[in-house]
Amino acid sequence: MADATADGAQQARSSLASMVYDPKARGLFFQIVVFGLLLIGLYLIVNNTIENLELLNKKSGFGFLSQTTGFAIFDSLGTWAVDYTPGESTYWDVFLVGAINTIWVAAFSIVLATVWGFVLGVMRLSKNVILRWFSTVYIEVLRNIPLLLQIFFWIAVLTGIAPGKRDDPMSLFDIFYFDSSGIRGPYPIGESGAGVFYASILIAFVIAWAIGKWAHKRQDATGQQFPSFWVGLGVIILLPAVVFFVMGQPIELEWPDRGRFGFRPGLGSFIEVSFVALWLSLSLYSATFIAEIVRAGILSVSHGQTEGAQALGLSAGVTLNKVIIPQAMRVIIPPLTSQYLNIIKNSSLAAAIGFPDVVATFSGTALNQVGQEIEMIFMMMMVYLFFSITTAIFMNWYNARKRLVER
Amino acid sequence: MTDRNFAYVRTEEAPRMPPPSDTHGPVHWLKENILSTMNDFSSPAKTVKSVVMMLLTVLSVLSAYAVISGMLTFLVVNGTFSIPEGVSGADACRENGGACWPFIAAKMRLMIYGAYPGEELWRVDVVYVLLAIGIAWVVWEKAPARGLVGALMLTAYPIVAFILLTGGALEGSWGAKGVWAVIGLALFGVGIAADKGVGGEALNAFSGAFKAIGGLLVGIVLVGAIFSIEFGLEPVRTSLWGGLLVTFVVALTGIVASLPLGIVLALGRRSQLPVVRMLSVIFIEFWRGVPLITVLFMSSVMLPFFLPPDTEFDKLLRALIGVALFSSAYMAEVVRGGLQAIGKGQYEGGMSLGLSYWQQMRLIILPQALVLVIPGIVNSFIALFKDTTLVLIIGLFDLLGAVQNQALKDPEWINPTAGTTGYIVVAFMFWVFCFGMSRYSQAMERKLYRGHKR
Known part of the structure; x- marks a missing residue:
């Protein structure tokens, strides 16, 4: 057997040398070295960080996330x-x-x-x-x-x-x-029934998607075409519109209002x-x-x-x-x-x-x-x-x- | 023969007719290149397309006109070129309402050198000139010894530039340098001895590693030694650097440092060793996944925590480390593209010659792969060059930062048009560099891929 002779020849060499030339052993050795160096580096970094934090008397951990804040953020x-x-x-x-x-x-x-x-x-x-x-x-x-x-x-x-x-x-x-502070416009305020209206928009999109899917399938099977784009568009526009009036126009618009010193804050919608x-x-x-x-x-x-x-x-x-x-x-x-x-x-x-x-x-x-x-x-x-x-x-x-x- | 006249044989050429009028001339050109895209009204869809094209064309012309005439009005017609007697520069600019050129003239030094001390400016100039000569030399294809100059630009030039800009003469104990030099030399010696067969087969197999590590140590000590030589130059703190100087320092350090690091990472990512591959992938994908701003924040705020408590750390150096890590991840991906383009036969050829992995890479794979990715390297340099502007967020003053955070804050020059003028000048400077480089990279691309095009 050729393998057996090769094995025999390898055993004839010193076992250390054969390991040195074995790509697997070399690879393993090299990876252990790299991993070891990485661990040493990480240890040094973590150690230094802990020492530095102690020196500066800093807290660590994510406890600060539940503290309350005291500063304002732009409306966005x-x-x-x-x-x-x-x-x-x-x-x-x-x-x-x-x-x-x-x-x-x-x-x-x-x-x-x-x-x-x-x-x-x-x-x-x-x-x-x-x-x-x-x-x-x-x-x-x-x-x-x-x-x-x-x-x-x-x-x-x-x-x-x-x-x-x-x-x-x-x-x-x-x-x-539009002024130097940003863009303002109306802000929709939902009354009772607004949820139904929002849901109807979502449903309309799902229906339009389903129509498209069905039309595609039918065309694959029979070759007949269906104007799914226009029908879908119609559904997306008409269904929410009908729901809007059936629910008694549940959305009211809040308009931005101007005082003597510019727009009053908190009214209407605003983009910085x-x-x-x-x-x-x-x-x-x-x-x-x-x-x-x-x-x-x-x-x-x-x-x-x-x-x-x-x-x-x-x-x-x-x-x-x-x-x-x-x-x-x-x-x-x-x-x-x-x-x-x-x-x-x-x-x-x-x-x-x-x-x-x-x-x-x-x-x-x-x-x-x-x-x-x-x-x-x-x-x-x-x-x-x-x-x-x-x-x-x-x-x-x-x-x-x-x-x-x-x- | 000669006295016979054949009435049906022409003796002179028939007069040339002008070509049909619809195949040449400005009208034809107009028809072919503009009108042909918008004169089809045969069906509703084509009519819509024609109308859209008309609108787009008109809009393009109008907006181009608006931009060009607006720029000309702002820069030239309404521009302030000189300050009349007895009026402050800011007032003169406010009066004219156009570009404020005296502001640019007054701040030009700030934009190019930052607050670098006046009598030392020649050092920055030398660095600039050497850079220009070096790049021109490498780019010009007929220049002799391009490879040598390129290698010098990547090794000697950074050292010279460092000494000129900072003044050199870094503090540091010669004893420690000596110890490290001895260790490096010893390792190198072991490597050479192992090559000669001392220590048997086992040691012989690692001779390359010994030589590489030893050589690296000696090299680092050598560079450190050069940096601490006293050249008699006035030291200049990096907080005085600014403007174009910082832009170049950040971008060039990023690219020079990222080359070796990127090559190692790219090789690691294609390595057969799972640990090495995983670490390379994590490193590369981490830096590529976060924006440069967070990297700069990290290097300027977090880095000091990672080092021993009493380490003094220069602000610019911190930014440079962040930029180098960040760009090495991108460089690694560029180099990987080149490695993937090398056929498997090249690797197998190397193996069949009995070359070791590093010999294969150094002698066969990398020389081919790196030439292939020159356009990619230039492109990532362009991206890095533009990204250097972000250092103004951590309080360094690059070209844009010098205008935004220094020149525009000068109370003497506060006027409504100074900002816009400054932005236009900075934009133009960046544009010239980036456009030039992108042209070069496109030309290289065409040259390199000539063989693949049919």
Whole structure:
């Protein structure tokens, strides 16, 4: 047996030398060394930290989260959602306010950046020279200027063009008002039966989704088409409208009111000017990257696909919807999600202009008052890590689903 | 033959007709490149598309006009270029309502050098000039000894720049350096002896590790020794650095430090050893998962806790450590892309030649992979260069910070247009650097992937 001879030959060498040349043994040794070094490093860090904390007489642990706070936070979605009141809310509430605001500004930016990015990406491939030039210049200028600078620029522009708090505000159809503090509009106050109305909106979306699903199935089976988009849209508009009047118009609008010194606080809904600046700059900046992703995605679908669709007699619209876009999306989605992740991470620049996102709320007054840097920065990081890991899981799932199925 | 005239044979060329008017000229160009996208009204859907295109085109032209004319009005027409007698600069700018150029002129030194002392500015200039020469040398393809200059830029240049900028002459005991140097030399010697066969096969197998660790120790001690030599330069504290200088220091340190770290991490992530792979993945994904701001907060606030209680720690150095860790994770992913692009045959070829893992990497894989990822490295440098602006949040004054937190706070210059003027100038400076680099990376990409294109 060849194996037996090899074994015999190995035993002839010294056992130490044979172990040294065994890749498994070497690997194990190397990993033990690395792991040991890591443990020593961690031990030193933990030891030093404990010593430092004792020297500075600092508390540790997460007990501070249940303490009540004494400082105010700008009105924002987060303060509204957790009903933040200084003196009653805890530091955990502050954290929630920040986390909700981060999600809020990131979600709004993702929507605008996606729409604008797709428009720019398609424009850059247009046959129309003006659109192509416009898009190219826009992309090349905005993506090469630091985002923080753009945020400063937008907040300077917005507060520069806005009327002062005591002047007449700019208004849009007398529904929305804009002054140097931010945008104000009506605030819906639900009376009895409002819950049913909100639920009906949700139900309408579910029904529309179900209709679409059913129509798709039927078309696969019988080839008959059904105008599911228009029917679905009708359901989404009509059902809540009918419920609204049946329940006796359960929602009343509270309007912002102006006194002698500007708008009275607490009336109507309100969006801080720093949110608008952050939202605009984040969207306009990120759109340039999304545009490049979209352009690459569209270019990745070879012209033969279009020609093949034409040879089959498909109309231009069907070619676009059923041949080009699905294949382009396969290329577009992975970088697009990492771009979304960048938007979420970049929303942390809110700290520079005072919009109360998780970094601004937790690293500002809260950190000064509590003074537990390690725990608080750890919690901030966890918010972003949570999004990153969720996105990574989604991407793995998506890639597995959309992988080209070959033989 | 010659006296016969054939009426049907042409003796001169027929006059050339002008090409049909719809295939050339400005009208045709307009039709082909603009109107053709918006003149189809044959079906409702196409009509909608044509109308949308018209609207978009008009909007594009209008907004481009608004931006260009607005900029020209602000920068030139309404701009303040000189201050009349007896009026303060701020008042003159307020009067004109346009760009405040005297403000920029007054703050230019702050934007480029920060508060670096006046008689020592030549040191910063030397650093800038050396950088410009080095980069031009490496980028210019016909220059001789590009590899050597590139290597010097990554090793000697940071040392020279450090000494020039700080003044060198770091404190530190020569005794400790001596001890470490002896340990390093001893390890290196053991490695060489093991290579020669002293100590048998078992030791021989680890000769590389001994030499590497020994060499690294000697190198570190050597650099430390150079840093503590007294060159007679006035020491300049980093709190006086600012403006473009800090921007360059942060971005270049980030990229230079992240290269070796990123390569090690990328190799670790593709390693066969599960512990090494897991640790690399955790490290990379952690730093890539959090925003740079939190990393900077961490390095400026948390880092001092991790070190022995009496350690003095420079603020800029703390930021640099954070930036280096952060960018090494991104660099690792860039390098990994290059490693994945190398065919399996290259690894197998190396193994069949009997090369060790590190020999394979050093001689075969990395030289190919790193060239492939030059565009990626440049792109991550652009991202890092833009991200350096974030250091103003932890109280360092980079180019943007010098304007935002220093120049604009000067009571002498408070006027409504100073901010916008400053932002436009800073934006232009960043844009020139970033756009230049992205052009370079695109050119490299085209050059490197030439063979794959049909």
